[in-house]
Amino acid sequence: MSILRCPVCSTDLSRTERSYACSNNHSFDIARQGYVNLLLSSQRASRSPGDSAEMIADRRAFLEAGFYDPLRARIIACLNELQTALERPQRILDLGCGEGYYTAAFADPARAVYALDISKPALAIAARRNTAITWCVGTSKALPFHDASLDVVLNIFCRPHARETQRVLQPNGRLLLVGPGPGHLNALREVLYEQVNDDESHTLAQLQAEGFTLTHSEPLSITLELSGAAIGHLARMTPHYWRAPAAGRAKLDELLMLPVQAEFVLHELSIA
Ligand SMILES: C[S@@+](CC[C@H](N)C(=O)[O-])C[C@H]1O[C@@H](n2cnc3c(N)ncnc32)[C@H](O)[C@@H]1O
Ligand SMILES: [Zn+2]
Incomplete structure (x- = not known):
């Protein structure tokens, strides 16, 4: 049996050269860029859900410049620690994989790596x-x-769906949740907004209320000294730029230098 199941009838999906198909003849072509579209039109709230091609291009430019390399290294270390408890290849899903900066770095022959995102433009360059x-x-x-x-579901700046994550994880599996810590990108947000609100802290509490147990937590802080194009790349890869008032965006567009702290928190949760 494969890990993938048909989004229509939930039976096994197997791969042929150019598509995935189930025994009930539901078939999903592999795009020329190398991804398969398993999102049914009934599961889409808009014609092009998820991050836009523009946000994806800015995220690719920012991440490829190496600013978040310490976070990527820490995530890989966490996955390696979880791997030692297994006597077979680790099966990982990177959920909300974006343009694949983290995903590609932990792919190795000792792992079965799956990556999923609701944005087609993200997959078109990630794949x-x-x-x-x-x-x-x-x-x-x-x-x-x-x-x-699955052994690990990894959510990096993407909110998980508790019940679906619990369903796909094996009993000893882990949800690895990476998100903003207190004060994340405050200096950037202070330029964009008149008042900065912390709106992310409820994700962990909500997951715990929905049956997850926190097994490990750690903060990670990166000092960024941004200048030139990197400022715009960072701003436009976050939702903040797009939500901010025009005056805030104009201030941001004129900045030449931006010292800013990126504050992350990594949580490991079990489903038991
Ligand atoms: C802030 S980005 C993070 C991308 C990547 N993990 C990273 O950190 O570079 C959030 C991603 O989640 C995706 N996304 C949003 N809603 C989703 C959903 N319901 N299912 C899967 N992906 C979703 C977006 O398209 C976007 O690529
Ligand atoms: Zn089917």
Whole structure:
């Protein structure tokens, strides 16, 4: 049995050269860039859900400049620690994988790596990074994976759906949740908004209320000295720029230098 299941009828999906198909003849073509679209039109709230091509291009430019390399290294270290408890290849889903900067870095022959995002433009450039990864367009709310088929679900700046994540994780599996810590990008937000609100802290409490147990937590802080184009790349890869008033965006567009702290928190949660 494969790990993927058909989004229409939930039976096994197997791969042929150019498509994935189930025994009930539901078939999903592999795009020329290398991803498969498993998002049904009934699962889309808009014609082009998820991050736009523009946000994805800015995120690619920012991440490729190396500013978040320490975060990527820490995530890989966490995955390696979880791998030591297993006596077989680790099965990982990178949920909300974006343009694949983190995903491609932990793909190795000792792992089965799946990456899913609701944004087609994200997958179109992510899938070119590594053909050994299974890249899918899909939604966190209805994952195209069998029950208990994954060892790790990794959510980096993407809100998980508690019930679906619990369903696809094996009993000893872990949700690895990476998100903003207190004060994340405050200096950037102070330029964009008149008043800065912390709005992310409820994600962990909500997951705990929905049956997850916190097994490990750690903060990570990166000092960034941004100048030139990197300021705009960072601003436009976050929702903040797009939500900010025109006056805030104009101030940001004129900045030449921006010292800013990136504050992250990594949480490991079990489903038991
Ligand atoms: C802030 S980005 C993070 C991307 C990547 N993890 C990173 O840190 O570079 C959030 C991503 O989640 C995706 N996304 C939003 N809603 C989603 C959903 N319901 N299912 C899957 N992906 C979703 C967006 O398209 C976007 O690529
Ligand atoms: Zn089917």
